[in-house]
Amino acid sequence: MRILLVLLFTLTATPLWAAQPFTPEQEVRIKALIRETLIANPDILEQSINAWQQQANEAQGKQLNQFIAANKKILYEDPGSPRFGAAKPVLTIVLFTDYNCPFCKIFDPLLEKLVQEYPQVAVVLKPLPFKGESSVTSARVALTLWQQHPDQFMAFHQRLMAKKGFHDASSIASAQKTTGVTPVESSEQSLNVLRSNLKLAEQLGVQGTPATLIGDQMVPGAISYEQLEAIVKQQLAQAEK
Known part of the structure; x- marks a missing residue:
């Protein structure tokens, strides 16, 4: 070599x-x-590629850590962002999601299962309107409900995620009626939260949903529960050192 x-x-x-x-x-x-x-x-080329990839990953990880350190409040403590799980978490996961995204509908229940099995973990939701006008509408209603009636949010959120296909005004109204939540008019604050989420997503290089920030790892796509749990265990071990 x-x-x-x-x-x-x-x-x-x-x-x-x-x-x-x-x-x-x-x-x-x-x-x-x-x-x-x-x-x-013949192994030289593979070794060189692996070394380059490792250097690239380390540089990317360093940039991500710097971004997290500079944006902790908006990532983890924004009162306008819904959350569930531990009240005083050891590890907080940030999920970028879309109520019209089919993969989000598959992945979301895995996070609910995760916080039940790991009571030291919390999840912060950052809705993104990537899939059209009804993504905006459904996200704004959900965010407004969180702001005004946070105790009613989770049932409504789950109902939105349970629907196959895209939402429309009828399906959103049906979700409100079925879950018995207090009807709300989308607030201006909900629009500001969406704008903030879009800015965060752009800065983090999020290209689609779901995208999950777990500790110092940005995970694209809907991974399996086994993969999710393995990453969470690793990040918990680091956080608890």
């Missing part, structure tokens, strides 16, 4: 102003040596 690195360094690291151009024969020989080295040591 050292031979390959030396050859690559020779080709790329010498300043143009100081270097004498290689002759065609030298270039052919250098390329041949690189090829021979790779053939004789």
